[in-house]
Amino acid sequence: MTKCLVHHLPAIEDPAAEAGAVSLVPVPPSGSEGPLHALIQAIGSTQLVGPLLDQCLRDLSWAQADSSNYFTPEDMARLMVGAVVPHDGHRVLDPACGSGGLLVESHRYVHERVGLNPTMSLRGRELHAPTSQVARMNLWVRGIKADVLPPGDSLTQPEPETYDIVLANPSLNQRDWTQEGGTEQHAGQPGPSVPLDPRWPEDAPPRSSADFAWIQHIAHALAPAGRAVFLMADRVAGSRQAMPRRLRERLLRGDLVECVIALPRRVYGHSQSSACLWVINKAKSARPGWGALDRRGQVLFINARRAFEQVPQSRARRLGDKNTALILSTLAAWRGLPGNGATATPYSDTDGWSRNCSVKEIASRGYSLMPTSYAVEPPGPERDTRSRIDQLKLELTEQFDQMRALELRLLDALEEI
Template identity: 75%
Template structure:
């Protein structure tokens, strides 16, 4: 993608005209009754994209946004063909090689009966120059659609993106990668974070990879609408091969417990044959990851791609932090032996978006010594645990939860104090362990606890009946997840044995 050029103006979603936002949402909802919600949202995103990019010299015969606005004057049925013509010319191309099998055309086609909504949407979008907040609204609404989340087309909530980027602390000039970039939200937030610190257009390398062609196209539109220079690779699976270059920052909202993730699994399409579970690979020189779950493969893939002082922040299922499965426990042992783990944060349930399972946010760091841009405290052979299980707030008019700005700021303040990180020359805040919230542990203590990385085992709440009940429930959940992991492993072994008979 190429930049639209110039300084990117910050667009505060809170200042968005509510009447305009509601109008766009209402007509998008009407479209979703004529086509699936994902395609309807991509169609609206396409119109937002056209309003910022579809401009050309008059008289060239190229369909432009001004031309499309003119098509709404007659209120005729030709608007569907006009929208398709404009989208076909201007939408960013995506190489479908390696994309989902059976994927339809990438261009969303307006369905019959959508004429009224298209007229209204084009006029509404054409009435404002502040399309960034409208785009954010579309992505937020899409991320709450469970059908899309179940299909892996999920997007990282804004507060979670701010937490992840704030924990990574990207700087101007950094090479930033998201190997499962979705709509590109984590890269957009990285750009915003650096822009606020340097007050200039950031000179950083932003790269995104996405397996699904439709979502990859959404990411391209997301960057273009905001005037952000970023490179989105052709659709493909990041796990298929090691990253060809090292990165200063890696951010990822990973799929949990992904099965059949190796190339051999997909080629066999369910037919298992005897042989090594995973091919020899520099990302796992000591032992291959489990074939039944990609969790450990993702962690090693990310760690292998980090630059000498690189940092990574990613979401991971709870079971990886505390599973007694030998392969997973040995992975944690290797990570601690190499002093890669900086911080693990236990998140509240139901704030991630694409799963109801509880999860942890992991922070890896290849250099925890005191240095500029990271902090004044040497934290080698130490790990910070933050127990943020109860740090959530309800979403208004919904049963959903979110971290919220206050809880996000509290977690980041704890991490910054532990690092000794200060801004604008101020003295770094002191760090002290806080019961039930945070604790700094040596890697030796963690090794003595069978290399468990579960924050709730270290940042323990004060004694009390309520805490005891929660602890028992938490332990039962972990035990159950561990049993499921063992069952999956045994199932794979049994299938391999049956193939040999």
């Protein structure tokens, strides 16, 4: 534990030391030396460092919930990593890495399958400096070699390299994002321009939401056969507004969308927003390591809205091992990947759970990518009520988006007066 503190906590000048010398372990508050020393000794003597650290990270995540700076829960991390199937030797990026949980899970996933220390390359970036330091410590304690870049906003510029795997759980509905320099050219609006950004060659994402920027940033960072998984608010998948519709159309035109999973509320962190997990893939043809079925021109929708369990003695929810395994087995069957048995389980659509759709059908529905519109539950009063509530929530969210966009346009206009 002391070694971990020395390695990861910032150095603090020690006035009692020789001139120019630096103490590597921060000086504790007056009167806390005894209890802090006892705590460090107790933690250092434990044989279960991993579970203890996991619990500390969960507690820290709850403490930061109000700032939306939460960490990805373990079962959600298993689902996200299992959905993109990383392999040994892959280059993996998390552009909003938080505590580094998705990088840790990627390493564990590959290690379990190769039985050796993976040779994969892991890289992460985090906006907040203290959280970035937590990520470094999390990886270091587990003996995982990874490159956590200096704190910074990943959206300010394109990634200089491409990656086989990109995983991201960015803050949902982030507002007032800006490119480097604080300006951007709004689509169809007057305003200061910036040099052409290869991530959005047609129109720049609106300042009112970073969600559209994250999707294009991630897609641009993928290698020719790369794949990615990320969390996105429902409105990005189902909004009928021009910007999200054009973005979905471009993704489908490039045949990048592989699977969209409608998740239960409150199982992916502390946000109250409804969200979907997106899986995008630059090469959906049959090939080793991905699947035996050619899925070009097709998209799998999974409606997992009700796939959750209550955390014992709590009002909190989680996916749980059973639901995580069910989602991954559905995706594996659709790809033609073998499950636990020797052969792959044949895929078939299941009412209310999953449906395979052609890009042509999706285009006929206004390029909507909402799984609940395709994997529809059997008719009944309860389903009709839920569908109406979901539609009203989506319409209200769209109205809020329009209000935010109008507010930013008015502020831009006032700046020019």
